[in-house]
Amino acid sequence: xxxxxxxLIVEDDQDDLDLALHALEREHLANKIxxxxxxxxxxDFLFCRGAFADRSFEHPPKVVLLxxxxxxxxxIEILKQVKSDPRTKSVPVVILTSSKxxxxxxxxxxxxxxxxxxxxxxxxxxxxTVKSLGMYWLLVNxxxxxxxxxxxxxxxxx
Amino acid sequence: MTQAGTAIAPALGTPVxxxxxxxxxxxEDSDDDSELVTHQLKSGGFHFTSETVKTAEQFRQxxxxxxxDIILADYNLGEWRGMDALDxxxxxxxxxxxxxxxxxxxxxxxxxxxxxxxxxxxxKGGLTRLPLAIRRTLEDKRLREQxxxxxxxxxxxxxxxxxxxxxxxxxxxxxxxxxxxxxRMVAAYTQxxxxxxxxxxxxxxxxxxxxxxxxxxxxxxxxxxxxAFCRVGRTASDRNHADCNAAVxxxxxxxxxxxxETGTVVTYHxxxxxxxxxxxxxxxFQNLIGNAVKFHGKEKPLxxxxxxxxxxxxxxxxxxxxxxxxxxxxxxxxxxxxRLHARNEYEGNGLGLAICxxxxxxxxxxxxVESEAGHGSTFLFTLPARCERERx
Amino acid sequence: xTAEKKPEILLVDxxxxxxxxxxxxxxxxxxxxxxxxxxxGEEAIAFLYRSGKFQSATRPDLVVLDLNLPxxxxxxxxxxxxxxxxxxLIPIVVFSTSCSRTDIVDCYALGANCYVSxxxxxxxxxKAVQSIEHFWLRVARPSA
Numbered sequence: 088x089x090x091x092x093x094x095l096i097v098e099d100d101q102d103d104l105d106l107a108l109h110a111l112e113r114e115h116l117a118n119k120i121x122x123x124x125x126x127x128x129x130x131d132f133l134f135c136r137g138a139f140a141d142r143s144f145e146h147p148p149k150v151v152l153l154x155x156x157x158x159x160x161x162x163i164e165i166l167k168q169v170k171s172d173p174r175t176k177s178v179p180v181v182i183l184t185s186s187k188x189x190x191x192x193x194x195x196x197x198x199x200x201x202x203x204x205x206x207x208x209x210x211x212x213x214x215x216t217v218k219s220l221g222m223y224w225l226l227v228n229x230x231x232x233x234x235x236x237x238x239x240x241x242x243x244x245x
Numbered sequence: 246m247t248q249a250g251t252a253i254a255p256a257l258g259t260p261v262x263x264x265x266x267x268x269x270x271x272x273e274d275s276d277d278d279s280e281l282v283t284h285q286l287k288s289g290g291f292h293f294t295s296e297t298v299k300t301a302e303q304f305r306q307x308x309x310x311x312x313x314d315i316i317l318a319d320y321n322l323g324e325w326r327g328m329d330a331l332d333x334x335x336x337x338x339x340x341x342x343x344x345x346x347x348x349x350x351x352x353x354x355x356x357x358x359x360x361x362x363x364x365x366x367x368x369k370g371g372l373t374r375l376p377l378a379i380r381r382t383l384e385d386k387r388l389r390e391q392x393x394x395x396x397x398x399x400x401x402x403x404x405x406x407x408x409x410x411x412x413x414x415x416x417x418x419x420x421x422x423x424x425x426x427x428x429r430m431v432a433a434y435t436q437x438x439x440x441x442x443x444x445x446x447x448x449x450x451x452x453x454x455x456x457x458x459x460x461x462x463x464x465x466x467x468x469x470x471x472x473a474f475c476r477v478g479r480t481a482s483d484r485n486h487a488d489c490n491a492a493v494x495x496x497x498x499x500x501x502x503x504x505x506e507t508g509t510v511v512t513y514h515x516x517x518x519x520x521x522x523x524x525x526x527x528x529x530f531q532n533l534i535g536n537a538v539k540f541h542g543k544e545k546p547l548x549x550x551x552x553x554x555x556x557x558x559x560x561x562x563x564x565x566x567x568x569x570x571x572x573x574x575x576x577x578x579x580x581x582x583x584r585l586h587a588r589n590e591y592e593g594n595g596l597g598l599a600i601c602x603x604x605x606x607x608x609x610x611x612x613x614v615e616s617e618a619g620h621g622s623t624f625l626f627t628l629p630a631r632c633e634r635e636r637x
Numbered sequence: 638x639t640a641e642k643k644p645e646i647l648l649v650d651x652x653x654x655x656x657x658x659x660x661x662x663x664x665x666x667x668x669x670x671x672x673x674x675x676x677x678g679e680e681a682i683a684f685l686y687r688s689g690k691f692q693s694a695t696r697p698d699l700v701v702l703d704l705n706l707p708x709x710x711x712x713x714x715x716x717x718x719x720x721x722x723x724x725x726l727i728p729i730v731v732f733s734t735s736c737s738r739t740d741i742v743d744c745y746a747l748g749a750n751c752y753v754s755x756x757x758x759x760x761x762x763x764k765a766v767q768s769i770e771h772f773w774l775r776v777a778r779p780s781a
Contacts, residue, residue, distance in 0.1 A: 091495075115501055118494050177745035196726045201750045202777045216776055223772040227765055228751045231742045425757065426734055430654050433759045437661075465757055 093117035093225055095148040097129040097165065098183075099157055106210060107152070107183075110217035116225050121148070126160025129153075130168060133175055147178045150224040153200075155184040155191055163194060170199035177231060179224060183217075267383075269295035270313035272304060272330055273346075274322050281372060282317055282346060289376025301325050305333055313341060315379060320347035320358075331362045342382045346375065418475040421468050428468060432461035463594075470596035474581070477525060477603045485631055487523040489516035489530075489561075493550055496531035500538065509538050513550035517559050520629040521608040529604045530563075532597040533624050537565035539591060542619070558610065559630055564623040570616040578614070601626070644670045644774040647697040649681040649714065650732075651706050655755070659701070662766035668774050673697070678709025682717055685724055697727060699773045702749075704733040704740060712747060719748030728773050732765075 094117050098104045104122065111117055123129035131137035133151070135144055151169070155162035162182065169175045179201045184191065187205065195203050204220065207213045269286065273279040279297045286293055296311055298304050299322060308316070316334075318327030327345060334341060345358055345366035355366045364382045367375045435457045443451055493513050497504065504511070511534060519526070530550070537548045549564045570578065570585070577583050581599035605612040605626045616622035646663070650656055656674050663672055673694070675681050681702070684691045700718070704711035711731060718724040728750040733740065736754040744752050753769060756762045 115498070118491075118498055177742060179745075179751060193726070197722070199748065202728065202773075204777050219772060219776045223768055223776075224751070227753055227768045227772075229736065229741055229754050230752075231738050231745070429734070429755070429757050432757070433658060433762065434654065436759045437658075462758075469757070 091146055092119045092121050092148040093150075094120045094221070095123060095129065095132060095151045096120060097123045097126070097151065097153045097157060097162070099124050099154070103154075103206065103213070106213050107217045110214040111221050114218055114221060116218075116221040125158045126162070126165050128159075129157075129165055130160060133169055133178070134172075144174045147175065147230075149179070149230050150228070151178060151180045152183050152220070153180055155182060155186050155195075163191070163198070166195060166198045166200055179228065179230065181220060181224060183220070264292070267291055267293040267315065268311055268313040269293055270304075270307060270311055270316045271295055271297040272299070272316065272318035272322060272327050273297055274299045274319065278319065278346075278369060281369065282375070285372045285375050286379075289379070291376065291379070299323075301329065301333065304330055305337070308334070308339060308341070309337065315382060316341055316343040317346045317375075318343055320345055328358060328361060328363065340386075342386055344375075344378055344382060346372070414475060417471065421471045421475060424468050425465075425472075428461065428465055432458070432465050435461050467594045467596075470594045470600070473528065474596055474600050474603065477528075477600060478607050485520050487519050487521045487526045487631075489519060489526065489552065492523065492526040493530050493534075495527045496534055499527075499531055500535055503535070503538055507538055507541060507546055509541070509546040509548060511548045511550065516550065516552050516561075517554075518631040519559055519608075520631050522604075525604045525608065529601050529626075532601050533563045536597060537563060537567060537622070537624075539593070540565075540567040540622075542566065542568050542621075554630070555627070557630055558627045560625060560627050562623050562625050564621065566621040569618045569620045569622050570614060571618040572616075575614050575616065579612070644668065644698040645695060646670050646672050646770070646774075647681065647684060647700045648672060648674045649676075649678065649700065649706065649711070650674065650703040651676045652703070655703070658759075658762060659766055662763040663770060665763065666767040666770050668770050670698075670770060670774060676707075678706045678711065678714045681714050682709065685718060685727070699769075700727055700729045701732045701769065702729055704731060704735055704744070712743060715744060715747040715749055728777070730769055730773065732769070 094111065096104065096107060098107065108120065108122075111120060121132065123132055128138075129151075132139045132142065133147070135142040153162050153165060157165075162184065166180060166182070169178060169180060176199070180199075182191075182195045182200045182203045183206060184204075185206045192203050204216060207216055271279055271282060273282070283295055286295065296307055296313075298307050301324075316330065318330050320327045327343075327347070331343060334343070342364040343362070345355075345363045346369060347366065348369050358366055364385070365378045367378050435454060439451075439454045439458050442454070490513070493511075493516065497511060503509075534548060534550070538546050544566060547566050550561065551564075552559045552561045554560075574585055578585060579598050579602045580595075582595040583599075584593060584595040586593075601624075602612050605628065609629050610627040612624065612626035614622055614624050648656065648659055650659070660672055660674075663670060673684070675684055680691075681700070683689045684694050685697075685700075687694045700714075702711045702714055706714075711733065715729060715731075718727065718729060725748070729748075731744045731749045731752045732755060733752075734755045741752050753765055756765050
């Protein structure tokens with residue numbers, strides 16, 4: 088699969104997932120969103136193995152939204168593996184979690200998370216957060232795999 | 246036996262060979278026959294020197310030291326044949342024409358000898374033909390050498406031209422790239438000037454600043470487009486496996502603002518995979534669809550992207566219902582920097598289609614347009630189909 | 638971060654024209670933040686370690702870092718800051734004119750939180766600055 092995945096969302100809570108997907112799709116921010124329901128699936132996806140053996144390290148997602156509380160393999164473990172492997176350490180990982188633990192925050196940053204965001208309790212704010220997140224990491228941030236073609240503005244080019 | 250010969254004192258008006266003496270090498274084991282031949286050379290008007298050898302060894306030695314212009318060989322030389330001299334010449338990598346001067350050939354036909362590499366043959370009973378045969382053979386050689394020389398010169402020039410082209414592309418790329426930064430400063434600060442001081446200085450100032458801003462913005466757009474043009478073909482990437490559906494989707498995402506503004510509808514359905522660079526493919530569709538949107542007519546823009554298989558290629562069509570293109574302009578629009586409209590009519594730098602053409606041609610295809618003024622345009626281009634099997 | 642304290646940004650850039658544009662864009666933004674600017678990598682490090690003339694400096698909530706700097710360049714600052722456990726938690730946004738793949742890859746490898754190319758147009762530049770401010774000072778949870 089060579090098409091650029093824009094976002095990998097690693098989330099097992101259905102409500103949160105629905106809100107996030109809705110927020111992203113409404114703003115037309117991403118073409119390709121992949122959802123992993125547990126840590127193992129996320130790791131297989133990122134490390135191009137198992138069911139995702141035809142993926143390539145040359146086309147990582149532009150950003151990974153990672154919850155910390157996950158079945159099978161938890162978020163901290165995923166973060167550790169992604170950020171310690173040279174093939175994947177440049178992929179931006181944004182922790183989006185309900186955890187208020189200071190410890191989780193510190194550990195995430197220490198392991199190299201690009202950003203740490205607490206899920207707002209209010210669902211409207213949650214949507215806004217995901218929208219801001221999407222806009223920032225998909226439109227403003229640059230990743231090495233960027234195809235370098237800019238979005239056209241109101242008037243097209245000749 | 247060496248002989249020097251000059252033309253027999255000619256009657257007034259008889260043409261005589263001038264120039265350096267020709268060197269003949271005779272392969273002949275009969276002294277009488279050798280004399281016959283040299284006599285013929287003299288009456289043929291040649292200015293020459295000649296040597297005669299009998300054995301293969303002598304031949305091998307003499308051909309190296311004498312470097313004759315032409316070899317006149319008897320067929321039968323006792324222990325070896327005149328035709329074997331051709332093998333020796335090949336071994337020594339010497340390209341010297343050999344004319345067989347012989348009695349009846351017997352079973353072996355003259356045609357066979359010529360097929361094996363002899364330049365011509367002359368029967369000893371008809372030696373008057375020899376001078377003509379010699380002259381024709383020498384002329385053939387001269388022409389052959391001329392052509393070889395011309396081909397070598399051409400190859401050298403092509404190599405030089407390719408190098409020069411690469412240098413120019415590199416220069417254009419570096420210049421465009423380095424110009425961006427100072428230009429960014431000029432554009433930003435003229436715009437700031439416009440914002441801060443509009444209406445606060447005199448009206449001339451507003452006008453001056455306005456023109457400066459416009460100029461700076463145009464320069465920025467131009468340099469961005471030039472960089473895009475230069476970038477085509479600079480980055481190598483996997484060229485066998487590009488999904489056109491994904492490319493169109495990515496292009497539409499990039500064009501989202503203008504598509505929404507104009508209410509454009511773009512349809513495409515099950516486009517194929519092609520053997521082309523995926524990033525360039527996005528740029529190609531983005532430019533073509535972007536143009537179709539920009540040059541829309543009074544109706545809402547409708548654009549259709551389709552593909553048809555033609556042998557080992559796919560032929561794509563991007564069809565719109567816009568303002569169309571008059572027939573006399575159909576070739577010119579692909580020329581770099583060429584525009585059809587004034588700056589205040591439609592925006593643009595004249596690079597978009599040039600970039601499309603460069604991309605298509607780099608990937609082994611062609612691009613052209615079918616259109617009528619006022620009746621929409623269809624841009625057509627071909628790209629190689631994806632190879633079914635991966636090559637090692 | 639308490640409600641009263643204004644967030645602080647350290648901007649490291651040697652181009653006074655860009656420093657001014659950045660400050661101007663921030664001023665028009667929604668967050669009221671304090672901006673400190675330094676012109677090279679060495680001063681940036683001194684500021685972060687509160688040494689030399691920066692003894693009374695406060696810890697910034699965000700560092701915005703250009704790459705091409707005199708004395709110590711952006712990569713050097715990244716290497717220093719991200720290898721020090723005390724400073725590692727401060728988000729560093731690389732904000733540079735370069736969009737070369739090598740630069741982007743190197744910065745991520747050195748631990749930059751993200752990479753933003755300085756846009757060519759004034760409007761986009763302002764939007765980028767405001768996006769950076771909004772995301773890192775409002776949306777993302779800043780470290781202690």
